[in-house]
Amino acid sequence: MEKYDVIIIGAGPGGMTAAIYAVRANLKTVMLEKAAPGGKMLSTWEVENYAGLGKVSGFDISEKMFNHTQELGVEYKYGDIANIVDKGEYKEVIDSSGNVYQAKTVIIGSGTVPRSLGVEGESKLNGRGISWCAVCDGAFFKGKDVVVVGGGNSAIEEAVYLSSMVNKITVVNILDTLQADPKAIDQANATGKISYKLGYEINSFNGDTKLESVTITNAKTKEVEEITTDGAFIFIGHIPETTFAKELGITDKWGYIKTDEKMETSVPGIFGIGDVIVKQLRQIVTASSDGAIAAQAAAKYIEEHK
Numbered sequence: 001m002e003k004y005d006v007i008i009i010g011a012g013p014g015g016m017t018a019a020i021y022a023v024r025a026n027l028k029t030v031m032l033e034k035a036a037p038g039g040k041m042l043s044t045w046e047v048e049n050y051a052g053l054g055k056v057s058g059f060d061i062s063e064k065m066f067n068h069t070q071e072l073g074v075e076y077k078y079g080d081i082a083n084i085v086d087k088g089e090y091k092e093v094i095d096s097s098g099n100v101y102q103a104k105t106v107i108i109g110s111g112t113v114p115r116s117l118g119v120e121g122e123s124k125l126n127g128r129g130i131s132w133c134a135v136c137d138g139a140f141f142k143g144k145d146v147v148v149v150g151g152g153n154s155a156i157e158e159a160v161y162l163s164s165m166v167n168k169i170t171v172v173n174i175l176d177t178l179q180a181d182p183k184a185i186d187q188a189n190a191t192g193k194i195s196y197k198l199g200y201e202i203n204s205f206n207g208d209t210k211l212e213s214v215t216i217t218n219a220k221t222k223e224v225e226e227i228t229t230d231g232a233f234i235f236i237g238h239i240p241e242t243t244f245a246k247e248l249g250i251t252d253k254w255g256y257i258k259t260d261e262k263m264e265t266s267v268p269g270i271f272g273i274g275d276v277i278v279k280q281l282r283q284i285v286t287a288s289s290d291g292a293i294a295a296q297a298a299a300k301y302i303e304e305h306k
């Protein structure tokens, strides 16, 4: 069985920063990831709020961070983590293939996945016109009309991204205002391609083999409308990836991990970082900051438990 000082679950910005701090503290570290290094940065078109990098694509910042971990010698392995067992002075991390890793500390940076609406037609037309990733799928809708669902920064920024390729965008938001910041809204308005349906709920996605229209209802008047569309992009928030940590009793009722100021959970030696924890602001810089704090705290924990 592999034995480590620190196992990091997830190679998003949080996990990769934790890994950098952990190896620099001379901890035997492995980063386990079930997809590709970068996490949600990989599905982000452009980042312009990470100090020092100016405007950078989500792919480039992912690659830069991952290369940095590799230059410092972080061990990186594929692993879809299914369970964590607390054995006191060490923890066992088990992946879905049954591989068991042992470590003195575990840092959970497994992030979140996009939320679905749960309405009629959504799962049937997933990948047939409905998408949760503008960067991945936007190019399929060149010159076409699309609907963007949501009113926060992600929705509006991704609508701006889509505007460079699609013909027309209708943003549908359940609230009668947008929650995105003013700069994003100004950028959206400047495209001249975006119109809004505010205060509308999505009833259903319609079409047999591909999306053809979206039915919406005005939340106040209950008036029903149908928007003819080729695509729909859904940006209505996220769900924490913590099913593997359920038995540890470290999550709140929504599944987010509760931590203290050292990023430590109620189980000594198990830390949570980034989007997966209870926090105010879910961003690359805050995930990275959590990662740094957790790695330092893990080093201290190991020192104190020698």
Ligand SMILES: Cc1cc2nc3c(=O)[nH]c(=O)nc-3n(C[C@H](O)[C@H](O)[C@H](O)COP(=O)(O)OP(=O)(O)OC[C@H]3O[C@@H](n4cnc5c(N)ncnc54)[C@H](O)[C@@H]3O)c2cc1C
Pocket (backbone or CB within 6 Å): 009, 010, 011, 012, 013, 014, 015, 032, 033, 034, 035, 036, 037, 038, 039, 040, 041, 043, 044, 045, 046, 047, 048, 049, 050, 079, 080, 081, 082, 109, 110, 111, 112, 154, 158, 241, 244, 273, 274, 275, 276, 282, 283, 284, 285, 287
């Ligand atoms: C569309 C969009 C645009 C955004 N734009 C910006 C922006 O401009 N600026 C900004 O600062 N932030 C932005 N964000 C937010 C930012 O991407 C996140 O805050 C950040 O990626 C969180 O990092 P993380 O490391 O906590 O988690 P994530 O990036 O979610 O990474 C978690 C990783 O854990 C892996 N994982 C999950 N479960 C398991 C498991 N069981 N086993 C192994 N691995 C697992 C996942 O595959 C993933 O790679 C944006 C987010 C979205 C969705």
